[in-house]
Amino acid sequence: MNFISSTIRAAKDFLFATACFHCGAGLQNGEQRICGRCWSSLTGVGENDYTFKVLQDRFSEGKMVDELVTLYYFEKGKLLQSLAHSLKYEEVTSFGFELGKKLSGKLSGKNIDVIIPVPLNKRKERERGYNQSDYIAKGISSELNIPVLSNIVHRTKYTVTQTHLNAEQRKENIAEAFTVKKAELIRGKNILLVDDIITTGSTIQEVAKVLKDAGASTVLAGSVGLAKLGEDS
Ligand SMILES: [Zn+2]
Numbered sequence: 466m467n468f469i470s471s472t473i474r475a476a477k478d479f480l481f482a483t484a485c486f487h488c489g490a491g492l493q494n495g496e497q498r499i500c501g502r503c504w505s506s507l508t509g510v511g512e513n514d515y516t517f518k519v520l521q522d523r524f525s526e527g528k529m530v531d532e533l534v535t536l537y538y539f540e541k542g543k544l545l546q547s548l549a550h551s552l553k554y555e556e557v558t559s560f561g562f563e564l565g566k567k568l569s570g571k572l573s574g575k576n577i578d579v580i581i582p583v584p585l586n587k588r589k590e591r592e593r594g595y596n597q598s599d600y601i602a603k604g605i606s607s608e609l610n611i612p613v614l615s616n617i618v619h620r621t622k623y624t625v626t627q628t629h630l631n632a633e634q635r636k637e638n639i640a641e642a643f644t645v646k647k648a649e650l651i652r653g654k655n656i657l658l659v660d661d662i663i664t665t666g667s668t669i670q671e672v673a674k675v676l677k678d679a680g681a682s683t684v685l686a687g688s689v690g691l692a693k694l695g696e697d698s
Contacts (some may be wrong), residue, residue: 486551487544498559503544507537516694520666524686529673530658530666532685534575536568539662539690549661549690553593558600561661564689565604573609575685578654580606580613583672584620584643601689602659617651618672619644632665643672645679652680662690 485492485500492500510517517535524530537545548564551557582598590596602613621644627635645651656676660669663686673684 487547498563499544499548507544508540509537510535510691516691519694520663520691523666524670527670527674529670529677529684530686531683532575533663533687534568534571534685535663535688535691536564536571537690538693540693545690549597552597552600552661558595558597561597561600562604562607564661565601565606565659566608567604568601568687568689569605569608572605572657572685572687575657576655576683577609577611577657577685579651580611580657580659581617581651581672581676582613582615583658583660583668584618597661598659601661605657605659605687611657614650617645617647618675619646627664627668632667635665635667643675645675648679651676653682655683655685656681657685657687660686660688662692663688664692 483492484490485496485503486498487503488500490500490502492498516538517533520535521533524533539545539549548557548560552560552564580602582596582602584590584598585593585596596615599613599615602615605611606613620642658669658672658676663669666686669686669688673686676684
């Protein structure tokens with residue numbers, strides 16, 4: 466981090482101490498960086514929701530992801546979008562940790578041996594310096610006392626950014642983009658595979674596939690955010 470960005474970060478950290486990162490309201494006792502109102506403005510994902518069911522169907526059809534646990538809808542202009550953005554591009558990694566802790570509430574009691582973050586490709590990770598999903602994984606780990614294995618899955622080819630691709634194009638783009646190293650560490654294990662935001666689910670299914678191919682017993686997909694589908698998509 467250079468001097469200017471570290472100064473900006475320090476200034477932001479100072480602001481965090483007094484005002485909500487998202488809405489600017491004064492923080493109450495016990496609130497850190499984000500006010501309670503902003504947290505409660507997030508829309509939780511329900512198991513009977515259309516989007517959740519579509520994803521669940523996709524996963525059971527693909528046979529690689531055994532279960533899906535996801536926390537909030539990813540909505541434009543809402544708190545989660547700005548948290549995810551800051552986590553991704555401004556090194557506010559503590560948000561990842563915080564979101565991981567929140568997600569852990571929905572994961573306690575699940576059968577999980579190890580936590581694996583969905584990897585970025587090497588080039589992106591080098592540019593960014595970190596993988597945002599690592600911090601979410603660490604936040605979950607801190608609450609549930611389950612180890613994180615960060616260097617097990619690797620991206621083997623460069624995939625283009627997926628923002629403008631449809632589900633079918635994403636599937637092709639991501640196909641065979643991952644490999645597993647040290648398969649002995651995951652053989653027979655129940656794995657929690659962590660991503661920040663699940664959109665079509667194709668990335669997480671590809672990673673789940675290489676984990677299963679390497680001998681993983683079960684794969685539970687966990688994400689903080691879920692992109693809401695329209696009834697027509
Ligand atoms: Zn707020």
